[in-house]
């Protein structure tokens with residue numbers, strides 16, 4: 001953390017609550033309140049309901065200069081570690097005295113998943129924490145957390161980036177998602193954001209909900225509320241490689257420069273590979289998976305991606321690519337259950353959108 005940010009935290013701790021909450025020069029998210037040019041930390045509190053309460057940590061940077069509000073969120077899947085560590089890095093490096101506008105950073109939404117090392121879901125209720133937006137105040141913990149994040153983060157921001165990465169069982173090559181909303185102005189800004197972020201493979205997501213009350217994903221919750229937003233992924237099978245962490249952290253800084261929230265100019269990715277559709281190959285057998293290609297490999301339709309055997313070595317499934325394209329991710333572990341994803345193949349778009 002820069003010295004100024006530490007100083008800001010120290011100063012804030014001594015400011016009385018009444019002085020913090022009042023005035024147009026303070027910004028509050030959850031229990032964190034920051035005055036202009038300062039940082040603060042706190043929690044977004046999800047009250048107990050049918051299951052326990054959850055306290056989601058939030059870092060808030062209220063810039064010294066006027067500007068928009070950006071939200072960076074990771075750890076909906078608490079074992080997608082590279083994305084979580086990337087936002088820890090962003091928290092350590094943002095200096096609110098050089099920031100125009102306000103930055104909300106939520107590095108770890110799914111604390112139970114992180115602590116218990118459970119992939120994909122919140123172990124408290126078995127739900128993915130990126131599928132139940134905009135959430136419900138009277139649901140299980142995942143629903144209530146989504147409800148709190150919608151109110152405290154999405155409704156407070158102007159732009160949003162949701163960060164993910166290959167989960168424990170996913171060998172993933174980095175990519176981002178750009179979803180068109182049909183609002184040309186909004187789509188032009190989110191397109192600029194995804195190019196500024198810098199990942200060189202971009203999925204054109206065309207299957208996102210259009211109903212703000214059934215938005216399902218965090219990014220879509222922001223998008224359906226008129227806020228340009230993107231989802232980005234880097235990291236593979238639980239690893240925390242410098243290359244992945246830096247790609248995600250630097251991508252955030254670059255988007256902040258693109259939006260004029262930080263000084264300097266963004267360097268957008270030139271000629272990215274646009275993916276027009278993602279084809280999933282799932283296993284119709286339970287057994288042991290042996291991959292035969294690496295993440296990022298370009299494959300032809302019918303090419304062998306790997307195979308599944310029973311527990312005594314008899315091949316029960318030849319995994320062949322259902323499409324021509326790039327292996328966005330392939331199963332990273334030998335454990336393969338019927339119905340689980342073997343690989344996602346990205347079909348390259350004929351032209352840039």
Ligand SMILES: [Zn+2]
Pocket residue numbers: 076077080164165
């Ligand atoms: Zn994820």
